[in-house]
Amino acid sequence: MAKEFVKEITSMDEDFAQWYTDVVTKADLIDYSSVRGCMIIRPYGYALWENIKTELDNRIKATGHENVYMPLFIPESLLQKEKDHIEGFAPEVAWVTHGGSEELTEKLVVRPTSEVLFCDHYKNIIHSYRDLPKLYNQWANVVRWEKTTRPFLRTLEFLWQEGHTAHATDEDAHEETTRMLNVYTDLCENVLAIPVVKGQKTEKEKFAGAKFTYTIESLMHDGKALQSGTSHHLGSGFAQAFGIQYTDQAGTLQYVHQTSWGLTTRIIGALIMVHGDDRGLVIPPKAAPTQVMIVPIAQHKEGVLDFAFDLKEKLSKVARVNIDASDKKPGWKFNEYEMKGVPVRLEVGPKDIENNQVVLARRDTGDKVIVALDELEAKLIELLNDIQINLYNKALKLREEKTSVAATMDEFKENLVGNPGFIKSMWCGERECEDKIKEETGATSRCIPFEQEKVSDTCVCCGKEAKQLVYWAKAY
RNA sequence: CGGGAUGUAGCUCAGCUUGGUAGAGCACUAGCAUGGGGUGCUAGGGGUCGCAGGUUCAAUUCCUGUCAUCUCGACCA
Structure with missing residues (x-):
C-alpha cells in the first residue's frame, strides 16, 4: 500500500526547531497571538493541559494539599523582602505603573511566581505548631518577561501550579521537597510516558532564594534536555525575611521551614519533543484528549454512520472516544488525527459491518489489526495500555542511547x-x-x-x- | 539584549531588481461524481501588500523608523 503523508510538517532531522513549530501549530495546539511571546492555547491544546492538570491535581490532593488562589499583583516592597529572590527575578518582571490614568504610588509587579504572596499570608495565619504544616497549592498564570520565546517552552505568560508549604522542621520540609518531586516523576513517567532523571540542581542553577532545588530532567528527541519540574527546599530564609514564626510545644518561637514546587505548560513541549515523529504529535493514551478516533469508511452507505455512532457510545464507557463524521475523505482524516497524535484510530466500513469486525490502527507503530466486535472493548483497553508502555520504553531507550x-x-x-x-x-x-x-x-x-x-x-x-x-x- | 532571515488572501508563497492600482496553489462556499491513506471536475467569495512616516504626479515595489515572527547566541521554567 502506498503511503503518502502530510508534507506540511518539516522532518525532524532536517530542522528540529521548524518541526516543533509545525507540530504545535498544525496539530491545532496553539495559535500565535498579537502579543509578542504570548500564545493562544486552542481547544485541543487546552484539553491536553486539562488532562495533565487533572492527573496532577489529583496527586497533589492525595498528598494532603489544598488549592488556594493568590492575587495576580505583588507590591514592589513585598517582592524586595527576600534579597536573592528579587535579584533572581527582577530582570524579568512586568510592572504595573498606572491604574487608569493615575500613576500608582507603589508599583505592582505581575507575579513571576508567588513565594512572597504566600509568605505574606503565612505570617498572618501561622502562629502555633498546631497550624503546621500548611500545604497549599495554586493553579495560576504567571508572567516572566523573557527575551526569546517559543510556544510552550518559553512564553511571557504561562500556566502552572505552584505549591507553597510551611513546616515545623527542616526535615519535614526536606521530606516534602522529595515527596513532590516524586509526584512529578510519577506524572511524567506514568501519565506522560516521559522518563526523567531525578537529582539536585547545582548552586549556580538552583532557584533564587532556595536552600536547594530538586529537579526532574528529561531528554528531547534532538538531544537537548528540558527541566520538567522542580521542587525547592526554601529553608527558613523566606520565613526570616517575612517573619513567619510559630510557637513550638516548648513555648519557644521558631521560624517555619518552607518548600515550593512547580510544573508548567512547558511539560507539553516536553511531551511533543519526546514522543513526536515526522507525522506530527504522538500523545500517550493517558494524556490524550481523544484516545480513539472513529473514522467511518464509505459513510454515505446506509447503516455505516449509525453503526459508527453506536460504537462510539459503546466504547465511551472504556475510553475517550470521538468520531469524525464530516464529509472529508477517509485519507484526509487518517492524516489529520495522526498529526494530532490520537493514539488509536478505529476504521469501520461496510465490509467490517458485514463481518462483525473493525480495524484498529495504532499511532505509535502504525500497525493495523482487525478485531472482532465481541472482543473489541477488551482489545482496545489492552491496546491503549500497550501504547502507553511502548511510548515510555521507546523514550527510555532513546534517552539511554543519547546518554x-x-x-x-x-x-x-x-x-x-x-x-x-x-x-x-x-x-x-x-x-x-x-x-x-x-x-x-x-x-x-x-x-x-x-x-x-x-x-x-x-x-x-x-x-x-x-x-x-x-x-x-x-x-x- | 546582540547577529541572521522573514512579514503580500485563512495557510504556503510569487510579484518588488527597472514604481503605474494584486497573482498562484491549498483552504473556504455551492454542485456533481468519488470514498479502506490528504479524490476529481465545474462555478463562486475573499487582500487598506505588518504598521507609521518620507521621496514621487503615482509606492506592495525606493528610503527611514517601528512592531511582530522564525533562528543562532547571552538570560531563564
Missing part, C-alpha cells in the same frame, strides 16, 4: 557533537569549572543525580579530585 560518559573535556566535546544528549561526567564541585564547561561547550549542569555512580576519579574540567557525578547537556 554518554565523558572523563575528559575532549571526550565531552566529542560526545556533544557526535551524540548530543546527556553527558555523565564527574565534577569537583567548583563553580569555576561549571562556568568553564558552559562557556566552552554550551552545555550546562542539569542535575546531580540521586543515583550516583563513579565514572572516573577526577573532575572532567580541572582534573582535580571529583566530588560527584553530574548530568550535563545543552538545554531548552
